[in-house]
Amino acid sequence: MKDQMLHExxxxxxxxxxxxxxxxxxxDITRETxxxxxxxxxxxxxxxxxxQADNVAEAIFRAARMDLIS
Structure with a gap:
């Protein structure tokens, strides 16, 4: 189930x-937003x-790979 989201x-x-x-x-995000x-x-x-990521870096990688973020 690699690179597939459980929910949007x-x-x-x-x-x-x-x-x-x-x-x-x-x-930074707290301050800026x-x-x-x-x-x-x-x-x-x-x-x-x-x-289905173990950490934020992996979540960023997966989201970018799925073109959800750039």
């Missing part, structure tokens, strides 16, 4: 992955689960 990523998950792919840390840190963490966790 929501806009916050895509935004967080996209910003992280550009080198932003969780703290005014979204609470716990929601950012939850978005990363949900994205990793949906993309």
């Amino acid at each position: 990523l929501d806009p916050l998950e895509l935004r967080c992955l996209s910003l992280a792919a550009r080198g932003r840390t969780r703290e 005014d979204i609470p840190h716990d929601r950012i963490d939850a978005a990363f966790e949900q994205a990793m689960e949906k993309l």
Whole structure:
């Protein structure tokens, strides 16, 4: 089931992955978006689960490979 999502990523998950792919840390994303840190963490966790990734870097790689982020 490699590179197949369990469920579609929501806009916050895509935004967080996209910003992280550009080198932003969780703290940077919180500051830049005014979204609470716990929601950012939850978005990363949900994205990793949906993309069946073990960490954020792998989630970014899979999302990019699937053309969900650039």
